[in-house]
Amino acid sequence: MSETLNKETETVDDEGKRDFIFLATGAAAAAGAASLVWPFVAQMGKAADTLAAGSIEINLSNVPEGQQLKTLWRGKPVFVRHRTPAEIAEAESVDVSALPDPQTDDERLVPNSSGKVNPKYLVMVGVCTHFGCVPVGEAGDFDGWYCPCHGSHYDTSGRIRKGPAPTNMAIPPYEFISDNVIKVG
């Protein structure tokens, strides 16, 4: 009786076979658990409705010269600035190579259907690239924007000139659907 009972502590003769089945079971269980984790993680990503909600149309002719239109796109403010000739001149006269994030003014504008850019209208995501505050317009040392949170100065092209922000304010994807109407997104 006790002999039968104690056998379990003895070494099993076909150890290799045993190891294989345990390894296979363990590996299968681990693989299953790992693949179950993916849906738990992926569910926090953008949902289909968020991905689809997407584009807004802006009529540029509604923005008078020297003023700025603020509108919401994907939960972030988009600035449409109708720049004055002085502001345009200031933006174009900068020595690009000396900038923290070198970009010419033209590079920050999107050409219309005839391939020309209209420097009057600057369209950008109005979010400071430092920690995401919304900069104040017509302010700062460079007559563009100034972020009150941590003191970043942007010029009239929305380029970072001074302060902690690492890059220029972003240009959203947009296209001209007529001479005066753009579609953002």
Next chain:
Amino acid sequence: MSGHPSTYEPKYAATKWMDQRLPIIRMGADFMTFPSPRNLNYWWTFGGILALCLVSQIITGIILAMHYVPHIDHAFDSVQRIKRDVPYGWLLQPMHAVGASMFFLAVYVHMLRGLYYGSYKAPRELLWIIGCLIYLIMMATGFLGYTLPWGQMSFWGATVITGFFGAVPVVGESLQQWLLGGYAVDNATLNRFFALHYLLPFVIAALVGLHVWALHHAGQNNPIGITPKTKQDTLAFHPFYTVKDGFAVCVFLLIFAFFVFYQPDALGHADNYIRADAMKTPPHIVPEWYFLPFYAILRAVPDKLAGILLMVGAIAVLFVLPWLDTSKVRSMRFRPVARRFFYVFLVMCFILGWCGAETPDNIAFPFGTNDAGEKVGLSFYRLSQIATIYYFAFFLIILPVLGLTERPKDRPESITKAVLGGHKGAAAPAE
């Protein structure tokens, strides 16, 4: 948390350091080496299955809460959005909804196992009572959760169940309105139900901790109900029962997966796909299947308060079961008479569930037709009364009396003796 002497010895400097400060590795190791009776059958795997159910419900629940909106104007749409637009929402939502049913399925098996094998008897009374408490909170959690999708059945289920509190004498109406936060089920109700539905699973988790602690202190019961006496009577929990539980869990998951992927709505109600409407009650209100037996007991008496008292009593009686059963023999394997009554009890529970799903005035067993050509016979109402009487008689009369009158069969001296043969108990499978 373990009732057996620790054999863990830290090998490395780091584990030694840890062991002197917070012996959490020791706790885990002791858990794994816990001596479990060597004769536990598959009915004992449901503890592990239930642990998995709880973890699964908490994880999927927290995930759903990230997308769900507890407001009457958005709740229904937000659940639809989860099923349609949220990445993998089509998988996670049914996992949670079907998971509730699977949780109850497993808990009923677990409870009936305890009942059959006398797992509530000394020294496991508190273990049993904590279990009953867990079950009670599970019921509350299940009910609260069913309100959240804000479909027709959610709304009217909440209305009916909170109406129970309105039956309390004198303070009933105030109590009900306090629970609802208004005159009827409304946004305030939905908000607090959501808060409580999020809270209670963690209370359950804490109670499960106590349940396992009590289990490890008193030791597991086993199919023959004889307390292990020698080392030979037991096996280390790991690997013997981890692998056995693992196999059972996997088979259980197969059933779970079948429902999640192929019949996600089979255990729910079509009416819950209709947005809640306070102006229109669905023609046929039934609770979730796991509440049906209690719903039948509620309707078995024509008086509102009496029905509720009876239903509460049906659960309350479980709490005092350790003192109702007078028999010293744990396992019904050695109680031939009690065993027969147990099987009848099982049938009666199913009958109660059946009655709970049917309209009380309908005929369950027709005997024939009357002059007007209508069926006559035993109505569900009468049937539920018979079953209710048996339900209570089983606990309040049969078990107390049988313990004193029944002559149990001879029992083996020890688990080892039973296992190694000679005795009938050893050859008999799970029964």
Next chain:
Amino acid sequence: MAFSKTLKVLLVGGVSLAGLTFGATTIASAAGGGGTGDYEMVHKHWHFKGMGGTYDRAAAQRGYQVYREVCSSCHALEQLAFRHLGDKGAPFYNEDYKNPNENPLIKAFAADWTIEDIDADTGDVLERPGITADKFPPIYPNDAAARAGNGGALPPDLSTIVAARNGGADYLYNLLIAYDAKKPDDVTLTPGLYYNPVMDGGKIAMASPLSDGIIEYAPMEVYEDGEIKTVAAPEATVEQMAADVTEFLAWSSDPKLEQRKQAGFATMLYLLILSVLLWFSYKRVWKNVKH
């Protein structure tokens, strides 16, 4: 002995599974109200039933046409956005446009609807053609208006209708084709109500919406098994239209059915293999242990 025990457990599992399914179906059919009169429910073999069932794309596409041209005069599809029509598993899915928002067909469907919006410049209410991201518009501005326009009855939302009715697709299909059934004498109709044996009590506030040839089907292109197939137009009989719109609305109720079943097959197969592996591990561990 151990093996028979396992069999027993599997048996118990199987029985409880069968019991649960049976119980659920019993409850469902008990609540289904079997209809009135002599009407015999037609039980169609739906393409999406069964473990491997998928939606019949051509039928569901025609069903959308039926919804657009007939049902949508009163019934909304609250939970659907236009882009859903072109999702994977949806009637108009096309592998060339995995993102339905870029699918020209879906864009055209959306543009075919008028959406109420706010003019960003003036704040006035304006109407514009739909875009793929838009939800299907409400048909009535509110429930009161819907009731007022329909003799006091509220046309139910159709986006979850198949899931929301006991009997599901069969219920809806029979409801649409059963208007011709003979009214029993004990059903009395007040003005504005019609006889329909599938409804509880036999009364319905919706007049028969379909009649032979009420719409015209055109041949359509269906994306199936990696290629575009042309499906000839069937004759628009009441039965055909009822079956088509039911197929479409069944998809609308359960748009992820195909993904779910595919994932289900893989999951069940995996669990089966893991069960077998665990079973052999179990036998190994317990090899020399009597119990």
